[in-house]
Amino acid sequence: LLHTLNGHQGRQTWEYSTQESSNKIVERQEQARSAFRQARFEQKHSKDELLRLQMLQSCSASLKAPTETPRSLSDAIQSGMAYFSALQQPDGHWAGDYGGPMFLMPGLIITCYITGSLKAVLTSHHQQEMIRYLENHQNKDGGWGLHIEGPSTMFGTALNYVSLRILGRAASAAGMPEARAWMHARGGAHWSTSWGKVWLAVLGLMEWEGVNPLTPEMWLLPFSKWSGIGWAHPGRFWCHCRMVYLPMSYLYGIRARCQETPLISDLRQELYPMPYESISWNAMRNCCAKEDMYYPHPALQNVLWWVMSKAETLLLGSGLRQAALKECMKLIHYEDESTRYLDIGPVNKVLNMLACWFEDPQSEQFARHLPRLHDYLWLAEDGMKMQGYNGSQLWDTAFAVQAFAASGMAKQFSSSLQSAHRYIRSTQVQVEAAAPLDRFYRHPSKGAWPFSTQDHGWPISDCTSEGLKAALDLLKIGPDIAGQPVSPAKLHQCVEVILSYQNSCGGWATYEKSRSTALLELINPSETFGDIVIDYPCVECTSACMTALWSFQQHFPEHAAAAIAKALHAGRAYVERVQRSDGSWYGSWGVCFTYGTWFGCEALSAMGQKAQTSMAQQRACKFLLLHQREDGGWGESYLSCQDKIYTQAETGSQVINTAWAMLALMAADQHRSDAKPLHRAAKCLLAAQLPSGDWPQQAISGVFNRNCMITYSNYRNIFPIWALGKYRSLCT
Numbered sequence: 001l002l003h004t005l006n007g008h009q010g011r012q013t014w015e016y017s018t019q020e021s022s023n024k025i026v027e028r029q030e031q032a033r034s035a036f037r038q039a040r041f042e043q044k045h046s047k048d049e050l051l052r053l054q055m056l057q058s059c060s061a062s063l064k065a066p067t068e069t070p071r072s073l074s075d076a077i078q079s080g081m082a083y084f085s086a087l088q089q090p091d092g093h094w095a096g097d098y099g100g101p102m103f104l105m106p107g108l109i110i111t112c113y114i115t116g117s118l119k120a121v122l123t124s125h126h127q128q129e130m131i132r133y134l135e136n137h138q139n140k141d142g143g144w145g146l147h148i149e150g151p152s153t154m155f156g157t158a159l160n161y162v163s164l165r166i167l168g169r170a171a172s173a174a175g176m177p178e179a180r181a182w183m184h185a186r187g188g189a190h191w192s193t194s195w196g197k198v199w200l201a202v203l204g205l206m207e208w209e210g211v212n213p214l215t216p217e218m219w220l221l222p223f224s225k226w227s228g229i230g231w232a233h234p235g236r237f238w239c240h241c242r243m244v245y246l247p248m249s250y251l252y253g254i255r256a257r258c259q260e261t262p263l264i265s266d267l268r269q270e271l272y273p274m275p276y277e278s279i280s281w282n283a284m285r286n287c288c289a290k291e292d293m294y295y296p297h298p299a300l301q302n303v304l305w306w307v308m309s310k311a312e313t314l315l316l317g318s319g320l321r322q323a324a325l326k327e328c329m330k331l332i333h334y335e336d337e338s339t340r341y342l343d344i345g346p347v348n349k350v351l352n353m354l355a356c357w358f359e360d361p362q363s364e365q366f367a368r369h370l371p372r373l374h375d376y377l378w379l380a381e382d383g384m385k386m387q388g389y390n391g392s393q394l395w396d397t398a399f400a401v402q403a404f405a406a407s408g409m410a411k412q413f414s415s416s417l418q419s420a421h422r423y424i425r426s427t428q429v430q431v432e433a434a435a436p437l438d439r440f441y442r443h444p445s446k447g448a449w450p451f452s453t454q455d456h457g458w459p460i461s462d463c464t465s466e467g468l469k470a471a472l473d474l475l476k477i478g479p480d481i482a483g484q485p486v487s488p489a490k491l492h493q494c495v496e497v498i499l500s501y502q503n504s505c506g507g508w509a510t511y512e513k514s515r516s517t518a519l520l521e522l523i524n525p526s527e528t529f530g531d532i533v534i535d536y537p538c539v540e541c542t543s544a545c546m547t548a549l550w551s552f553q554q555h556f557p558e559h560a561a562a563a564i565a566k567a568l569h570a571g572r573a574y575v576e577r578v579q580r581s582d583g584s585w586y587g588s589w590g591v592c593f594t595y596g597t598w599f600g601c602e603a604l605s606a607m608g609q610k611a612q613t614s615m616a617q618q619r620a621c622k623f624l625l626l627h628q629r630e631d632g633g634w635g636e637s638y639l640s641c642q643d644k645i646y647t648q649a650e651t652g653s654q655v656i657n658t659a660w661a662m663l664a665l666m667a668a669d670q671h672r673s674d675a676k677p678l679h680r681a682a683k684c685l686l687a688a689q690l691p692s693g694d695w696p697q698q699a700i701s702g703v704f705n706r707n708c709m710i711t712y713s714n715y716r717n718i719f720p721i722w723a724l725g726k727y728r729s730l731c732t
C-alpha cells in the first residue's frame with residue numbers, strides 16, 4: 001500500500017552542502033525565515049566553518065533589490081507579496097520555521113542515543129548546529145525553559161542538559177556547571193514533570209518507581225460508554241494525548257531501560273545534589289518543581305496513582321500485561337504505517353521509534369523510522385531544532401492564498417497562485433487510513449486537509465476548512481489566473497468531513513469530535529500542559545468551519561443546503577456562548593485574544609451580524625479598541641495564553657496582532673462607523689515593513705495547551721499582507 005512514488009509533496013529536509021551557490025540560497029532562506037528577535041542570538045562560529053545545510057527543495061526565486069523610500073499602501077502590499085512569493089517552494093508550499101518548544105529535540109537525541117543511531121541519523125554538522133541551538137537558548141540563570149521565550153524549568157533544564165552531554169559537551173564546558181547549579185538548587189532533576197521523568201527513566205537516570213504508573217492495561221478497558229468505565233477509555237482522549245501516552249505506557253509496561261554506559265554513570269552523579277543510590281524513588285512520583293507547575297495534580301489523581309502503583313506488583317509480568325503490550329504495539333504500528341512513519345507529532349514520533357526498537361532492534365519498522373526523523377528538523381540562524389510538526393505547509397499555504405486573494409493583485413501573482421493551487425490540490429487526503437477505522441479510534445479523513453503534508457495525513461477540522469476556503473477563493477479568481485480548480489466532487493467530500501466533525505454543542509474541536517467529558521481533565525498528569533485530555537471545541541475551529549461552509553454555500557447553494565444551514569445555526573450559538581463578557585474570545589492556538597477575536601468576528605460576520613446591528617460585534621470591537629496602542633498597533637504577550645487575561649507585550653506593537661485585530665474589526669464592519677482606528681493601524685503596519693518587503697520577526701505568536709509557545713514564521717508576512725489588502729479594498 002505504501003509503495004507509491006508520491007513525490008513526498010511538501011517534504012522539508014536539510015542536507016549539508018559545501019557548494020558556494022547553494023550556500024547563497026540557504027543564507028537567504030535563513031535570513032528570510034528567521035523566527036527570532038535577532039538581537040538575542042550570536043552565530044557562534046566563523047564564516048569558513050559555517051555549517052551549510054541545503055534544503056532539498058531549495059528556494060529558486062530571487063529576491064528583488066530593496067528600496068529605501070517610504071511606500072504607498074499599494075506598494076507596500078505589492079512588495080510584501082513579491083518578497084513572500086519569492087520564498088515559495090517549487091512544489092507550491094511555503095516553508096518556515098516551526099520551532100519554539102524546548103522539550104522536543106531531547107526526545108530525538110535520547111532516542112538516537114539509546115538505539116545507537118546517533119551517527120546514522122545526525123552528521124557531525126547536524127550535531128554541531130544542535131549544540132549551537134541549545135547554547136543560544138540557555139537562559140541567563142543557567143536553565144532552559146519549556147519554550148524559547150519562557151523562564152527556566154526543570155523539565156527544560158534536565159532534558160537539554162542531558163542532550164548536550166549526549167552530543168559530546170563536557171560536564172565542565174561553559175554553561176554546564178551553571179545548569180547543574182540551577183537543578184541542584186531546586187532539588188535535582190527528579191523534580192522534573194512526569195514527561196521528563198519518563199525520559200530520565202528510559203535512559204537509566206531515574207528508577208521507574210519514581211514515575212507514576214502509565215498502566216498499559218488501560219487500552220484493554222471496554223470502549224463503550226454503556227460499560228460505565230468506557231468514558232475514560234484512552235481511545236476517547238484527544239489524539240495527541242492518547243498518541244503520546246500509548247508508547248509511554250508500552251515503555252513503562254516493559255520497564256524499558258538503556259544499557260548503562262560511562263556517560264550514564266557520570267550523568268547519574270551530575271543530575272542530583274545527593275548520591276543517586278540514596279534517593280527514595282517512590283516518594284518522588286508526585287514531585288514537580290514549582291517553576292514547572294502549570295496544572296497541579298488534583299488530589300484524586302494522587303490516590304489513583306497510588307492504587308495503580310500497588311497494582312503493578314500483580315500486573316508486571318502477568319498474562320494481562322502481555323496482552324496489553326501486544327495491543328499497544330498493534331496501535332503503534334498502525335499509527336506508524338498510516339503516517340508513513342512521520343507520526344502525528346514530534347513526541348510520539350520518537351517514542352514510537354523507541355518502542356519499535358525495544359520490541360525488536362532488528363525490525364523493519366524501526367529502520368523505517370530513521371529517515372523520517374529528518375522531516376522534523378529545521379535549521380535557522382539560532383541553530384538546528386526539532387519542530388512541533390513536520391512543518392506547517394498546508395496551513396500557511398491556505399492562509400497565503402486567502403491573503404493574496406484579498407489583495408486585489410491576484411493577476412500579478414498568478415504563477416504563485418497556480419503553484420499554491422497545485423500544492424493544495426495534491427495535499428487533500430484521498431486515501432482513507434486502513435480499515436477498520438473504529439478499531440484504531442480514527443475519524444474518517446477522506447476529503448479533509450491536513451496541517452502539513454499528505455504523507456502525514458491526519459485530518460484537522462480547521463485545516464480542512466482553511467483548505468476549502470482557499471480552494472474556493474481560487475475557484476472564484478478563475479482558472480485563467482489561478483489554474484485548475486479542485487473538482488466539485490472533492491469539494492463535496494470535504495464538506496461531508498467538516499459536517500461530520502461538529503459536536504452537539506455546536507462547536508468544532510480539532511482532529512475529532514469531543515469523545516468524552518471535560519471531567520477527564522482531572523487525570524491530566526502532565527503538570528505543564530492544560531486541557532490536553534479530550535479534544536475541546538474552540539472558537540478558531542468553529543469559526544473556520546462555519547466560514548468555510550458559508551463560502552461553499554455561496555458557490556454551491558444547492559448542495560447539502562439543509563445540513564449546512566443547521567450546522568451554521570448551531571455554530572453561531574456556540575460562538576455567541578463562548579464570547580467573554582468583555583467582548584473578546586480566547587484563542588487556543590495563537591497569541592491570544594486578538595487571534596480568538598478575529599475568528600469570533602469572522603464567524604458572526606458570516607452569519608450576517610455586523611457592528612451596526614449586533615451587540616456581540618459591538619462588544620468585540622469595543623474590546624479591541626480598548627487595547628489599541630499609541631502607535632495604532634496591537635501587541636499581545638504570550639502570557640495572555642497562560643493567564644487568560646489580556647496582557648500587553650513589553651516589546652511594543654506586533655505586526656501579527658495588529659493584522660489580526662484589523663481583520664477582526666473589518667469583519668465586524670467597524671470601518672462603516674469609524675475608520676480612524678483602522679487608518680492608524682494600517683500606518684503602523686506600513687511603518688514596520690522592512691525595505692525588502694518583509695516584516696520583522698517579533699515575539700512568538702503560536703501556542704498549544706495553554707502553556708507552550710510555538711513559532712509561525714510565515715505569519716509575519718501573511719497577515720500584514722492580508723490585513724492591508726482588505727483595508728485597501730474596504731477603507732480607502
Ligand code: LAN
Nearest residue numbers: 240244345347388389451460462510540589703704
Ligand atoms: C498544532 C498545530 C496546528 C494547530 C492548528 C491547526 C493551528 C489549530 O487551529 C488546531 C490545533 C493544531 C492542529 C495543533 C494542536 C497541537 C499541536 C499538534 C500543534 C500546536 C503543533 C504541535 C502540538 C503538539 C501537541 C506538540 C506535541 C506536544 C504534546 C503535548 C503532545
